[in-house]
Amino acid sequence: MPDDGELAEYNPYDLMESEAARLEFYFSTLTGDAWDEPSACEGWSVKDVLAHLAGSEEYNRACLTDSVGAMFERYTSRGATDVNSFNELGVSDRRDQRPADLLDEWRRENGETRAEMRHRDGEQMPTSVGQYPVRWQAWHLASELATHADDVNVPVTHKREEDARRDWRVRFARFALAESKPEVEVQILAGGTWVRADGNEATLTDDDLIDAVNARLPADHKLKPELREKLASLG
Structure with missing residues (x-):
């Protein structure tokens, strides 16, 4: 749980x-x-x-x-x-x-x-x-x-809305990972979120983690394909 x-x-x-x-x-x-x-x-x-x-x-x-x-x-x-x-x-x-x-x-x-x-x-x-x-x-x-x-x-009409949406969405992205991919290690850092799975690790910005969990990372993102696939939990 x-x-x-x-x-x-x-x-x-x-x-x-x-x-x-x-x-x-x-x-x-x-x-x-x-x-x-x-x-x-x-x-x-x-x-x-x-x-x-x-x-x-x-x-x-x-x-x-x-x-x-x-x-x-x-x-x-x-x-x-x-x-x-x-x-x-x-x-x-x-x-x-x-x-x-x-x-x-x-x-x-x-x-x-x-x-x-x-x-x-x-x-x-x-x-x-x-x-x-x-x-x-x-x-x-x-x-x-x-x-x-x-x-x-x-x-998005103003920065306050942008910041608030990013905050709740990255929190839920981490929850969704814990729920559907409990084998993924997750640690909150000052500048983003560190993740590791199957020997691959990366530190992602809040926006990148949101995109990764929702399977919305751009094709040319530097994240390793194996980790990209592992993080995709929604969408």
Whole structure:
């Protein structure tokens, strides 16, 4: 069981709210060809990322209604075999929808998810990995929203916001590593985070650790491929 003490300073439900608000405002400003611009998600446009967010709410709703198994059965019957193919089906199902309709769907469904999870704080909820703390799931969803906001270049309006986002995201990156890759050694340093796994080690800045854990490091980053693969825990 990972130690979530480093996360105690933040409320994940508030983080979900702020990241959702950033995305909603940004999407509401887009018109025309802006929706077809490529995102940082390989093969996906900005519109595809919004479709993915809307599709992901099917999973969130299944968790909240204890119907994860039934949802997976529907998707596997259509050819989904892993997370990537599951996500691709969610996007392809919505590819012909207008951006405005996608935004309405995601805004409505995500708003219900945020409200219900906040209401259930302190409880457990069914997920794809079994019963899981609602609060930790809220952290995962806040992180996903933040990552996809970066994927579509949602602007950060001021340095205080940038610093606050970096702080909570690097804390959660270390938590996610401890949770899914406990074999990775992690030590917080004054200038970043030291990591070691399978004989490879590196000291990463906060931004680089966030990118590494979310599988968003640029291809030309100097981190050894073996360590890059080991650190990729989210995204």
